[in-house]
Structure formats: C-alpha cells, structure tokens
Amino acid sequence: MAGLKRKIQPSCVPYKSSIKKQKQKQETKPSLKTKLPATKLETETDSDPIVESETPEFSGEDDGVSWPSENDDGLNSNQERFNGEEDEAGFEDQEPANVTRPKTSSKESHAKQKALAQERRASKPNADSIARSKKLWERLRRKSHVPLAERKKLVAELFDIVTGHVKDFVLKHDSVRVIQTAIKYANLDQRRMIARELKGEYRGLAESRYAKFLVGKLLVHGDKETRDLIVPEFYGSVRRMIKHPEASWILDDIYRGAATTEQKGILLREWYGAEFSIFKHEGQGPVSAELKAILAERPEKRKPVMHALHEMINLLVQKKTTGFTMLHDAMLQYLLNIAPGSTEMTGFIELLKGDEEGDLLKNLAFTKSGARIVCLALAYGNAKDRKQILRVYKNTFSAMAYDANGHQVILAAYDVIDDTVLLPKTIFPELLGTSSPDLDETQRSALLAAVTDLNARIPFLYLFAGKAKAILPADDIDMLSTIHAIRTSTSKKDPSARRKELLAHLSPPLLRAIAAHPALFITSSFGCQFVTEVLLGAPSPPSSSSSTDLRTEALHAIIALVTTQEHQQSADNIKQALDAPSAGKMLKTLVQGGRFNPTTRK
Numbered sequence: 001m002a003g004l005k006r007k008i009q010p011s012c013v014p015y016k017s018s019i020k021k022q023k024q025k026q027e028t029k030p031s032l033k034t035k036l037p038a039t040k041l042e043t044e045t046d047s048d049p050i051v052e053s054e055t056p057e058f059s060g061e062d063d064g065v066s067w068p069s070e071n072d073d074g075l076n077s078n079q080e081r082f083n084g085e086e087d088e089a090g091f092e093d094q095e096p097a098n099v100t101r102p103k104t105s106s107k108e109s110h111a112k113q114k115a116l117a118q119e120r121r122a123s124k125p126n127a128d129s130i131a132r133s134k135k136l137w138e139r140l141r142r143k144s145h146v147p148l149a150e151r152k153k154l155v156a157e158l159f160d161i162v163t164g165h166v167k168d169f170v171l172k173h174d175s176v177r178v179i180q181t182a183i184k185y186a187n188l189d190q191r192r193m194i195a196r197e198l199k200g201e202y203r204g205l206a207e208s209r210y211a212k213f214l215v216g217k218l219l220v221h222g223d224k225e226t227r228d229l230i231v232p233e234f235y236g237s238v239r240r241m242i243k244h245p246e247a248s249w250i251l252d253d254i255y256r257g258a259a260t261t262e263q264k265g266i267l268l269r270e271w272y273g274a275e276f277s278i279f280k281h282e283g284q285g286p287v288s289a290e291l292k293a294i295l296a297e298r299p300e301k302r303k304p305v306m307h308a309l310h311e312m313i314n315l316l317v318q319k320k321t322t323g324f325t326m327l328h329d330a331m332l333q334y335l336l337n338i339a340p341g342s343t344e345m346t347g348f349i350e351l352l353k354g355d356e357e358g359d360l361l362k363n364l365a366f367t368k369s370g371a372r373i374v375c376l377a378l379a380y381g382n383a384k385d386r387k388q389i390l391r392v393y394k395n396t397f398s399a400m401a402y403d404a405n406g407h408q409v410i411l412a413a414y415d416v417i418d419d420t421v422l423l424p425k426t427i428f429p430e431l432l433g434t435s436s437p438d439l440d441e442t443q444r445s446a447l448l449a450a451v452t453d454l455n456a457r458i459p460f461l462y463l464f465a466g467k468a469k470a471i472l473p474a475d476d477i478d479m480l481s482t483i484h485a486i487r488t489s490t491s492k493k494d495p496s497a498r499r500k501e502l503l504a505h506l507s508p509p510l511l512r513a514i515a516a517h518p519a520l521f522i523t524s525s526f527g528c529q530f531v532t533e534v535l536l537g538a539p540s541p542p543s544s545s546s547s548t549d550l551r552t553e554a555l556h557a558i559i560a561l562v563t564t565q566e567h568q569q570s571a572d573n574i575k576q577a578l579d580a581p582s583a584g585k586m587l588k589t590l591v592q593g594g595r596f597n598p599t600t601r602k
C-alpha cells in the first residue's frame with residue numbers, strides 16, 4: 001500500500017519522544033491490524049490536502065518529519081524497526097509472571113562463588129607455584145606438629161619452588177607469609193640467597209602493607225652481610241619514608257634495632273635538610289649525627305638546619321606519630337642546640353605541652369633520648385610548665401618506675417620541682433599503691449616487688465641515699481649532674497630542704513612496712529640494701545614531737561628478727577636468709593651506724 005504524506009504546517013512539533021513513551025503509546029493504541037475510521041471532528045478540522053506518495057514509504061521532498069502511514073500507527077518505519085528490536089530483546093529477558101525460578105540455596109551459592117574465586121586465582125601468573133607453596137606453608141607453620149626431619153624436607157621443597165621467583169611472592173598478603181616462614185626455618189646461605197634476590201627492592205617492600213614484615217624478618221634472622229645489604233637502600237629517602245604510614249615503622253625498627261652507630265648517624269643526618277640526603281659525608285672518620293659538631297664546623301648552616309629539623313619534628317607531632325625513637329633522637333639534638341630562655345626554648349616546651357592527649361610526653365619517657373628531653377624540659381621550664389608536664393604522667397608513674405629510662409623523669413621531678421606538697425600527692429600514692437601511710441597485704445607485696453627490682457627501687461632509694469653508685473647507673477648520675485647544674489638558676493628552694501620535705505612524706509609508710517614484716521625484705525640482696533638505706537637515711541622526728549619514732553620501731557623489729565625466732569615455721573628460712581652475705585653486710589652497717597668512709601677511715 002502506498003504511503004500517505006501531509007504537508008506539515010510550521011506550527012507542527014517534530015516527533016522526539018523517548019522509546020519509553022513510544023512503548024506506552026503502543027500499549028494504549030489498538031492492534032496494528034485494526035483500522036480506525038476517521039472521526040467527524042478530524043474530517044472537519046483537517047484542511048490539509050492528502051496526496052498519494054510515489055514511493056512505498058516516504059518522499060524525499062519532505063523535511064524529515066512526516067505523518068505515519070496506516071500500517072505504522074504513529075511510528076515511522078525506522079522507529080518501528082528500532083522499537084521492534086528493543087521489544088524483541090526486552091521480551092526475551094522477561095519471563096511470564098506465572099513462571100517460578102528454582103531457588104538456589106546459600107550453600108550452592110557459596111560453592112559457585114568459591115569456584116569463581118578459584119578460577120580467578122588460577123588465571124594469575126605463578127598461580128600453581130603459589131598454591132603449592134601455600135600447602136607446604138600450612139604444614140610448616142605448625143611448629144609443634146612437624147618432626148625435625150620432615151621440616152627440613154619441607155623447607156628444601158619450598159626453596160625449590162621459590163628460588164628465582166621471590167619477587168613474585170612478596171607483594172601478596174598470603175604468599176609473603178610463605179617467604180617469611182622460609183626465612184624462619186632456613187639456614188644462613190638460604191637467607192642470604194633471598195636477601196640477594198630482593199636487592200634493590202627493599203624500599204618498595206618497606207612501603208608495602210604486608211611485605212614490610214619480610215624486611216624485619218630478614219634483619220632479625222640475617223647476619224651482618226644481610227644488614228649491610230638492606231640498610232643502605234634507605235639512604236636518601238628518610239625524610240619521605242618517615243612520613244609514610246607503612247614505611248615509617250619499619251624504618252624506625254631498623255634505626256632502633258638493626259643499624260650500626262654509623263648507619264644511625266647517616267639516617268639521622270637526613271633530618272637536618274635535603275642537603276644531607278643528597279650529598280654524602282666527605283669528612284674523615286665515622287659519620288656522626290651530633291648536630292653541635294656539624295654546626296661548629298659549618299656555623300653558616302645553623303639557621304636552615306634548625307628550621308628543617310623543627311619542621312620535621314612539628315610535622316610528626318601534628319600527625320600524632322610520636323613513638324619513633326628516631327624522632328626522639330632528633331628532638332634531643334634540637335634541644336641541645338637551642339639557648340636556655342630563648343624563644344626557641346619556649347616554643348619547644350610549648351610543643352611538648354601542646355599535645356592534648358599527652359601521648360608525646362608519655363612516649364618520650366620510655367626511650368633514652370626522650371627521657372633526657374623530659375628531664376631537661378623540667379629543669380628549664382618554669383613552675384607552671386613543670387606542673388603541666390607532671391599532670392600528664394598521672395597513672396603512669398608506676399610503669400615509669402620499672403622502666404630503665406622512665407625512672408629518670410621521676411628523679412628529675414624530685415630535684416627541680418619546688419612544690420613539695422603537690423609532688424608527694426602526685427607521685428608517692430602511685431608508687432606505694434595508696435595515699436595512706438599504712439599498707440595492706442597487697443600493697444606490701446607490691447612494695448616488695450618494687451624494691452627488689454633493678455629499676456623500680458631507684459625512685460624509693462634515691463631520696464635516702466642520694467647519688468650513690470651502688471644504686472644509680474652511670475647514665476642516671478650523668479643526667480642528675482646536668483640537672484643540678486641547671487636548677488641553680490631555675491629553682492628557688494634549697495635542695496637539702498626539698499629532700500627533707502619529700503622524705504617526711506615517703507619515710508612513714510616504708511618504715512611501717514619494715515617494722516611490720518622485716519622477714520619479707522631480708523630474703524634478697526636488694527631487700528637488705530633497701531632496709532639499710534631506709535633506716536640510715538630516714539629523718540628522725542623532732543625532739544619536741546610526742547609521736548612514736550618509726551625508725552626506732554623498724555630497728556627493733558630487725559633486732560628481734562635476729563635475736564629471736566618467733567615464727568617457728570619460717571625459722572629455717574629466716575636463718576638461711578640471715579646467713580647470706582647481703583644480710584651480714586646489712587647488720588654490720590646498721591651496728592656501725594653508717595657506711596665506712598674511706599676518706600675519714602671511719
């Protein structure tokens with residue numbers, strides 16, 4: 001049938017409806033086979049003449065917009081063909097409403113997902129080698145269930161798989177564990193083989209979330225050759241890696257536990273500016289990170305070096321990454337090269353106090369350089385600074401007393417803080433476990449554990465014995481000597497008066513504990529030393545005081561323990577303890593009323 005066309009009026013709007021609207025229009029129209037008669041209204045109002053087209057579809061004379069033919073029902077032939085394709089595709093995807101799909105159980109669904117995951121893994125490079133090595137690893141990691149002979153066989157088989165392909169294993173979270181286990185049970189030559197195969201890749205491995213542990217494993221189980229192969233790869237990248245969320249931790253572990261003194265100096269020098277990262281040390285002798293020596297050699301570099309160092313320190317403090325030993329060493333170098341009372345010193349102390357959570361000061365107290373920083377800050381600071389620093393360590397003094405470095409902060413507080421009312425209320429209750437002068441059984445046990453510990457006994461005995469070499473390590477004596485030189489200009493109270501006031505708070509609970517249970521303290525050499533120092537150093541009560549002399553009571557308890565045996569069950573233990581050389585030295589010192597002085601020979 002020939003198509004019909006109309007001459008379109010200018011007011012007619014082109015047909016631009018979407019496919020969705022076309023489908024809706026089709027659904028509302030009758031069937032294509034039904035021919036609708038023209039209504040009366042259409043006949044009357046339609047004044048356009050109808051001309052029969054010479055072509056079967058559309059004439060080439062129109063402007064691209066035409067009325068549909070009778071068979072089109074509102075759609076031109078191109079649109080009809082397009083919609084027909086869409087409709088066919090749509091009908092193929094749709095299912096009748098009355099058809100129900102078979103339900104898949106969760107078990108079947110998980111099995112399909114597992115099969116797909118296995119297919120994806122199998123398509124990756126070295127999939128077969130990794131799968132075989134993981135099976136060996138599952139067997140090797142159960143240390144107590146594998147005999148030694150079988151373990152050696154498994155390790156040899158594992159090395160046959162990974163040799164030459166170590167780089168393919170180390171960047172995946174599961175296969176890198178295989179290499180770590182291989183390093184753990186390998187011999188020295190096999191470990192060196194893995195270290196050489198990874199040469200040039202250690203900086204990238206340190207930045208990996210999983211491979212960084214492999215670097216630590218190689219350093220722990222490796223030898224000097226392995227260490228000297230790994231550590232130099234970090235030269236020139238310290239300033240960037242210390243900011244990296246993954247690499248910073250392994251870099252600090254290497255600096256703290258694996259690097260030699262010279263390697264530490266090279267790594268720490270990079271904190272002083274980009275110049276120290278790019279150019280190597282050209283001087284004679286080992287490389288040193290002592291900033292004072294560097295500035296003395298090149299004084300014109302002081303301003304840029306101090307600025308670069310302060311920026312690095314401030315950056316890590318603001319990022320809350322304050323636990324790095326390398327950071328503490330850098331902070332100490334900065335502190336030792338600024339003038340007391342200067343704006344730089346004031347700003348540095350404010351930086352320490354600026355951490356609202358106190359993590360910076362708490363982390364500093366447990367490293368060698370960090371503890372020295374806090375001690376110097378207490379010495380250089382004013383009364384307000386000291387109180388704020390002391391407040392940060394609340395509920396931490398007991399842990400600090402047991403630490404090899406943390407107890408130095410307590411000693412510095414004894415020597416520089418003038419408020420002898422605040423200090424005992426802040427520190428002594430945590431050391432003793434109570435603010436009461438009378439200790440219960442649990443507190444006495446805690447006191448006994450403290451006074452027999454190499455480090456925890458020092459905060460108790462320092463006020464009684466002073467800088468005695470028998471009690472204080474050499475590092476403590478050096479630190480206290482520095483503090484005593486500084487406090488002459490920063491503290492107002494007389495040192496002897498401060499010491500007496502502190503002993504007035506600390507002596508009563510210790511003397512009561514000795515008087516109540518003297519046998520607990522004489523069973524060890526540290527216990528005997530504690531009894532000796534407390535009884536000799538405790539202040540006597542004023543002659544006008546009517547209170548009982550606790551020192552005399554404690555002495556009588558020791559005498560009674562020696563002369564009588566009231567507790568028959570423990571008589572053998574007491575006799576054995578009194579026969580020890582430490583107990584004999586204690587009794588001799590107490591009888592003489594003090595230690596032998598080689599100068600006066602008395």
